[in-house]
Each structure stands twice: as structure tokens, then as C-alpha cells.
Amino acid sequence: MSEITDSNFEKASVRDTAFRVRMRRFFGVLQRLTSNPTTVVGLVLIALMLAMAIFAPWITEANTPDAYQMPRDWGAVRKPPGTPGHWLGTTNEGGDVFYGVIWGSRTSLQLSLYVVGSTMVIGTIIGSVAGLVGGWVDEVLMRIVDVFLSIPELIFALAIAAVLGPSFTNIIIALAMVIWVKYARIMRAQVIQIKQNDYVDAARVIGDSKLNIYLKDILPNAVTPVTVQATLDMGNVVLIGATLSFIGLSEAGIAEWGVLVSEGQAGIASGRWWASTFPGLMIFLWALAFNLVGDGLRDALDPRTEGR
């Protein structure tokens, strides 16, 4: 029943332009995305947390000289939530939990953007090369990928971070080294599948250049699963990063949720639950939000639901 006649295009008119049609398609995806309630919940959460990160200096005054260092109020240690000036309480070392929660969102955003951004580019390039060139190049690249994939993510990242020494930058490097293989894998599979399509052959028959065929035919059709994976990883990266920080592979005293949980855990046994709970909750919400949106995106971009 896929027969389409002109009657379906009452909305479309002769005055259409390519731009308008493409915008319509984009809004179609957006509409499908927002028609799913759980995705909307995820989007709202992400928007709130992004706002938190962006407006951090206006919400709480930045610490000097380094805003990413927790301010220490040695006069008010182990204060419970509700204490004036420390709405979410303080840690054993007088760190303000509220400050940590707000500025921690900035740290997390940086972490996930750096890691996901760099790995997506590296993975896409390597995966494309493997898929396009094939032969022994493919073989060598994929064996390397297999080696990386054979070690559990967290343990591998932990080992790298441990070798590099405790610092936030090293966590970013460690995570990037672990995660790029996923994108390489996905991209290679996509490229191999798409380059067999007749429309790629059709472009070759026209005589278009290889670069053009890659950029126009292969890449745009291959990026959907990469985009979905990237969204999911925006959340997962923060989760793993926090784990590494918790173990102590990050610099002590920075405003980072994992570090804060670690700082507060000593007090949990004595009933001082707040120092670990609030940053822990933020990690949970961050990961949840991106996973919800990632799943929604997967459905919205599914070609089987698109356009029909």
C-alpha cells in the first residue's frame, strides 16, 4: 500500500525549495523524537543540567583562583543540608556540596564532550578507512580493534589512567583510548553495508569522484547509528569517569561528582549521607537522561519509521 499519488502532496507545492523540504524532514524527526514521553523526560533533564553547567558562575560564585577546585570552609565542616550558606551541607573537609554539584556539571560536560567528540571523529575515520579500503588494511585495523574490545572497558581505562598518573586530563585520555573502538566498529559495518547499495554504483557510473561518493552517499547514510551511540556515550562516559575519580585517579579536591562521592563516603557510616548522595544522584540523572534520549533517537531515526 505504498503507492503514492499526487493527492498526498497537497501540503507540498510547486513553490517548494530544497531547503524547505529538508527542514520538513528535520522537523519530522524532531516530532517523532518528542512524541515519545520518556524521551521528553530525558530532553528536559539534559536541558536543566546544561543550563546548570552554563550558568554555574551565576548560581554560585566561582572559587578563586581555580573555579574547578572545591572551596574549603574549614569553619563549617560536616554541616547537614539546610545550613545557611551551605544548602546541601558540607563534607568532612568543609567542601560545599552545592558548589560541587553545580560546578561538577561543568566538569562532566567537559569530560563527555572531549571524550565523545574526539572518539567519534577518530572512530569514524578509522572505521571508514577499514570499510572503504578493505583487504589487509581492514584486517590489521580490525585486529587492533579486537584487542581493545577484548579487555573490559572500565578495567582498561583504569589501567591506562593508573599508568598516566592521577589527573582529570588523564581520565579524558584514558576514556578516549578505550571508547574509539566502538565507533570504528559501527562505522566499518555501516560503510561495508552501504557501499554495496546500487546508489553507490549509480554514482560511480556517473563518474563522480571517490571522495564525493563517500561524502554524499556513504557518510550521510552511515552516521545514524554513530549518532545514537554518541548520545548514549555522553551519559556512559560520565559514569565511568566518575568511577575512576572515585577510586582516586583524578586530582583530589576538584569539583567533580565522582571525587565528591569519594570524599563523602567516609561519613556515610556515621549518618552523614548528604555529601555522597547529591553528587551520586547527579551522576545517575546525567546517565539516565542521555540514555533515554539515545533510545528515543534510535527509534526516531529508524528508516523503517521514517517517511512512510
Next chain:
Amino acid sequence: MNSAPKPESATSEVLLSISDVQKYYPIREGALQRVAGHVRAVDGVSFDIRRGETVGLVGESGCGKTTLGRVVSGLTDATGGAVHYNLDGTLSQIDHLQDLQARQFRRNCQMVFQDSFASLNPRHLVLDIVGRPLRVYNEASSGDLVERVVELLEQVGLGRQHLYRYPHQFSGGQRQRISIARALALNPEIIVLDEPTSALDVSVQAQILNLLNDLQAERNLAYLFVTHDLSVVRHMADRLVVMYLGKVCEAGETQSIFAAPHHPYTRALMAAKPDLDDDRAGENVKGLDGIVPDPARPPQGCRFHTRCEMATPVCGWEVDDVVRWLEDEPGMFEHLSGVERQSEFNAELAFDSEEAAAKLSMAIRSESVPAAMKSALKRLKLDGHKVDIEFEAVDEVQLTARDGGRLASCVLDPDEVAAKSQ
């Protein structure tokens, strides 16, 4: 491979010439991916396409027709042989062309694919798809482009209102029109049509075939029409090339082949699908037994002899035929323990018991074996649990020239073929 004769044609008007083209795909085995053999998808095919004519390339699945179409359009490189293209009066080999000439060939040889959905990029608008060849060759400035595309769309029966739509918004027939418009954009001299209508309904197929004919008349296009559908090819093609298992088994003028097929395979193809207005439909329909043999080990002699109902003793009977026959015989193949070949025609079949070996040597003389195979048998010696079999060695059956510019590769002459099929 001695070069096979070609259908006669005056060189002056030859547009594209295929000579002894082979395309082998390696079969790799084991951990080291050693090449264990080759699938001979196309195995020495020669014919010419003249300016403005339609050559039909017919055969069933796996005969190599699609592969050959891809070789002609330059999508796949041939393993052996060559495709020559007429560039400004001289025939040049297409995989040796340099810059400007390569571009010239590329522009002049276009292709339309079977699956109209897969051959259009789902993320591109019709404007992008049809306009793309023009952009690649800087044929049209951006302002000019829309008008040029509309012109092309109108030639294939679409219009301006279709410019800004995606492929999935069209029906199968309309999508095939878009493919045709794209192929026409560079004003080519030849279009390879790979089963352009097999996915369409008959009423839509009729529209597309009419369109292709109109365009050919207008632009003096040459078509290489690849299809499995004889009724379509009879309607469309001036000349016909029938392929079976990588080789041409018959070629010539379409009308003359349909009037009197010289090869039993061509005859079988025609008999399998009678015309809609054929009054004898219903009674005279015949099919073929067995399956198409493995193209990695094509049969000796005539490749069709394993399924041919008029096979003779000189058609190339070989050891494989005995093994194939054994497979279909209840309670025999299980006892076969080994085949020791001296050649394709001579081997020792070892069985796990003397009883089974004796049973084979009895059975092979019985009625259940084709008479031609029995006559071709030179030696059959029972030796304990082994059977030594030797057939008359036969060369590959070549295409030979027949009357009226026809070619066929059959040991029988046309009258015999006609007589045997009664």
C-alpha cells in the same frame, strides 16, 4: 582460450565491442585465505553493440548476465579479455583510457539498475539525484540546473512538481523513471539496462518499455538489455545473446532466433514460458530437470549437457556426471568413499563394499542412466570395491557460425534440434 567468433557487424557502426571477456571470482579457503578455485561468472564472451540498436542479454539466474553488464558499464574490471568503446571512430579499450577519454567513456555509457529503490540515495531529493551528473561534469550552473532537471524529468513523463521529493515518495515505476532521467542527463550513447522492469507490474512495465523505446528513437541510443524475461527481450531487442553458465550458447537476430532456436537451451527457455496469446498454452510447457551446475567446476564439452534432453554421446560426459547421478540414486552415494581422478573423463570410484561397487557397475548399464551417457562410456571396469570409469575425452563445444549471421554452440545442427524437440 581461443577467441570465439563474433556476430558479424560492420566495424564502422560498432559502438561497443566485447571480446572474450572473462570474470573470475576467487574462492578462498582456510585460515590463510588461499585461493582454492575460481567461480567463472563470465567465461569468454564476445559480441558487439552497434550504434542505436538494442542487444538483449538473456539467461537464468547465475548465468553471468548481470556480471557482464557490470563489466560493460565499467563497474567491474574483467579478469580477462577486453571491452572496446568507439571514441571518435577508434575502438579503445575501456580500462586503458586516460583522463579525458575516460571521462568521455564515462559520460557515454550509463546504467539503469533493477532495484529502483536501492539505486536512488534515500537522503537525496530528485533534484539532487537527476542533477548530480550535471554537477559532476559542470554542465549546468546552479541557476540553470533546475531548468535542466525539469527538462529531463519531462522527457521521462515526470514534472516540475516532483523536483523536491524523496525517492520513497514515489511508486516503483516512477522511481525507475527517475533512474532513467539520471542516466539520460549526460546525453549518453549507450545505456546498460539491468533488468529494469523485473520488479514492476506488467502495466507499469509496459509504460517503461514504451518510454525506453521512445527515447531510443529520439536520441539514437544503444541499449544492452539484461533480462531473464524472453517476452520482454523479444519486444525490445534487435539482436539477442543467450547465456548459460558464463558462456554464450546462442546469438543472432532476435526474430530469427525466436523463429528457430538452434540451441536446446534457448528452446527450453522459450518452451517454459508460452505467450499469453499462444493457443497451445497449457499443453506444450516443458521445464528443465536438475539444477545449474557449480560455475566453479563447469561441465566439460557443452555446459548444458547435464540438463539437456537431446544430449548426445559427444556432448562431454564426464566423471562428475556419474557422481551427480549417484547423489540422486537411493542407497548408493552413502557407500561412495572416494573418487580418484586421472582426468575429468577418467577416474576410479572407490566404494566401502564390493557389493556397492558391483551394484554401480550394474546400475550404470541399466535404463535409469541417460542413453547418451552410456554410449559415451569408453571403459567400465569392476575391480573389487573399486570401479574404473573412463569416458571419451571431448573438447569444449565452441560457438559456430550458422546461416543468417547466427551463432550457436551445439553439436547438433538446427534441423536435428528441431526434429528432436517434436
Next chain:
Amino acid sequence: MLDATQASENVASVRDLKVHFQSKRGVVHAVDGVSFDIQDGETLGLVGETGCGKSVTGRSFLRLLPVPPGILAGGAVSFRPHGPCTACEGAGCEACAKTGRRASGDQPVDLLSISLQDMRRIRGDRIAMIFQDPGKALNPTLTIGAQMSEVFLQHRTAELLDRAGLPPDTAGAVRRFAAQEPRFGDGLILKFPPKRGQRAKLQVALNQMVTEALAETQVPNPAKLMDRFPHELSGGMRQRVMIAQALACNPDLLIADEPTTALDVTVEARILELIRALQQRRKTSVLYISHDLSLVRRICDRVAVMYAGRIVEIGTTEDVFANPRHPYTRGLMAAVPTAGTARGKLAAIRGTVPELVDPPLECRFAGRCPYETATCRQNDPSLQPVSGGHSVACFIDHPTGSQDAPSFDRVTE
């Protein structure tokens, strides 16, 4: 081609069948008021183009439609299963083609309203179906023998016990095995004597029945074929297995949904020959669904032409092909290239199939029909007889009385 005595009996009749599909754009009337009979022992061809509803009609016999999005919007498919032959009481005689069964006065059942349990009993036993793609219809993880056995285990328990030399009232684990209703622990019981011997006997009988069924479709060496997996077979061979499986239980009705479309023509011819021979020998009725006119002409006794969810013409093959009365049937036949057609002069039907979302009250073919007049846009033609057994839904043969009724003489183009 039919015996006059049998022609009167219908094995199935479809009345005003309506199948709709819910889609984003609205309700698609995929099948919209289809009525026809399948006479006992005949082959009825159902032809039409993509999306005309022919497959949906065929599938609704066995309720093999996805619901939702499918909606059975109305109508009935009544099926009259064969009863024991009255002449020989099941022993097998000439009148019942040695099957021991023939069309009888049994009360017909409505396939659309019976319980799912009753439906299962009919599926594969009384009504069998073969599909276009035998590769998809066969289970890739089971050997041919194993999947063929299932049919017998499911529907032929009594015969199986009889063949194995076991009393028909065998109970317990062996019976449950034979009826394919295993219970926890049965596997263990069947592994040890005394049940073990009985099980072995059953297996021998089962293999025998499978071999016989396969041999009937002329596959070479059926015993060997039983150990093969579907992917090891060629398309033609798979379709033979499908046919063997479908005909294993002597169904009263076989629904063939484009069974040869995926095959090469030379193989197709053999499969058709086989279906035809088996059908004539067993007097099974066949509903043959296809888009291929020349094929339908070759093997069918009667033909129904479908267009846009309706039957537009139905009659004997000779009548329909020699004297097509509906412009669509004519158009379809003219669109097939034949020896006489001049190059580039194929009579294509203009336009495309209409949307079936809430179709307006007019002839569905209006807009594509060369004989169309205003009448066709105002009224919806129904299927009316033009001569004995030949009916057509067109105003050319059934004018409404208004002045501008269409006619074949008056071409508007």
C-alpha cells in the same frame, strides 16, 4: 476440465470479505468486499498487480494476517471440509480419487469466526498454503525430514500409530510423542524399554511417511534429502519440499501464493507441472495467487481478476482470456508483450493504482480507464453476471440507464 457432478459443490466461498489496515494516513481498504467461490477440485486463479489485495485475500483463509494493523472488517469465508466418502466409507474408491474423502454435506465453518484451536486443526491439515519464498517458509535450523515429520505428528497421529503396528488406543508417553505434545520427563521414558522399542517403531513409520510424501513431488533420492538443511537445497528443490509438506495431509484446499515467482522459468515450468499433476490426482482444490497472466491461463480452470481490493472480473479461463469484459482485464492483457506487438506500442495502462485510504464511491478503475464516462465517477459498479459463470463489475455490461454509459465502441482518447 471439471466433472459436471462435482462442479456444483463449493469447497469454500468467500462472501463480502473486507480486510482493512490501520495506517498513519488512515484506514487502508486493502480488500474491500470480495466474494467468490472455490468449486470442489478446481484451480481458481487470483490475478492482479502489486497491492491489489490478492495475497491478503489468500492469507485470510488461514487467518495469517497481522492483527493489528490488519482489521477483519467484515464478511465471511465459509469452508466445507471433506467428509468420509459416502460410496466407500473411507476405504478409497474411484469417486473420491482413492483418498477416502469427498465433498459432503458437512456443515461449512466460517474460517473468520472459529476458535484459534479449531483454526490450528484446519491449518496444514484441511487447508495448506505454499508461499513465494520457500527459503523463508522453511525453518533453517531443522532438517527437511524433521520439518516434514511435524506435519504428520501434528495431524496424522492415528495413521502413524497404525503404521507403527501399535494399537490405536496407545496412551501415555508414546501417544504424546506421536501427537507432538511432549510432557516433562517423556524424553527419559522414551529412552528406556519397553517404550523405547515403540518409539523406534514410530520413527520408522514416520520416516516412511515422509519419504513417500517427498517421493510424490519427484525429488530424487528422498531418503537422502531428509537429512539435508533447507539452505543446502536449490530454490526449485525447496519449493518441492514445501509442496510435499503442504500436500502431506491430503488437504481439501491448497492456497498457493506466487509459489514460482522467485524461480527461473525452466524450473517454474516443472513446479507448475507438478502442482497440476498432484492436484488432478488428488482432486484438491487450489487457489492460485499470481501476477502472471500467462501462467494463470496455463494452469487454472477459472480466473478472478482483482484490482484495488475488488474482484473486477471472474469466469472460466477460456471466457476471461478469450472475451475479457472489464477494461482493466483488457488493459492488463494488452500490456504483456507478445510476438505480434509492435516495438514501443505496448498498451500501457495510464496512471497508477489509486490510494485505498477511504476510497470514494466510484469505480476504482475510473481515472485510468479509457472508456470512462461521468457514470463511472458517480456509481460504484458491483460484480454482475454477463453470461453463465462469467461476471464483471463494469457499466459497459451493466448500464445504469443513464445516457452516458460507457461502451467499448466509444473510446474517449
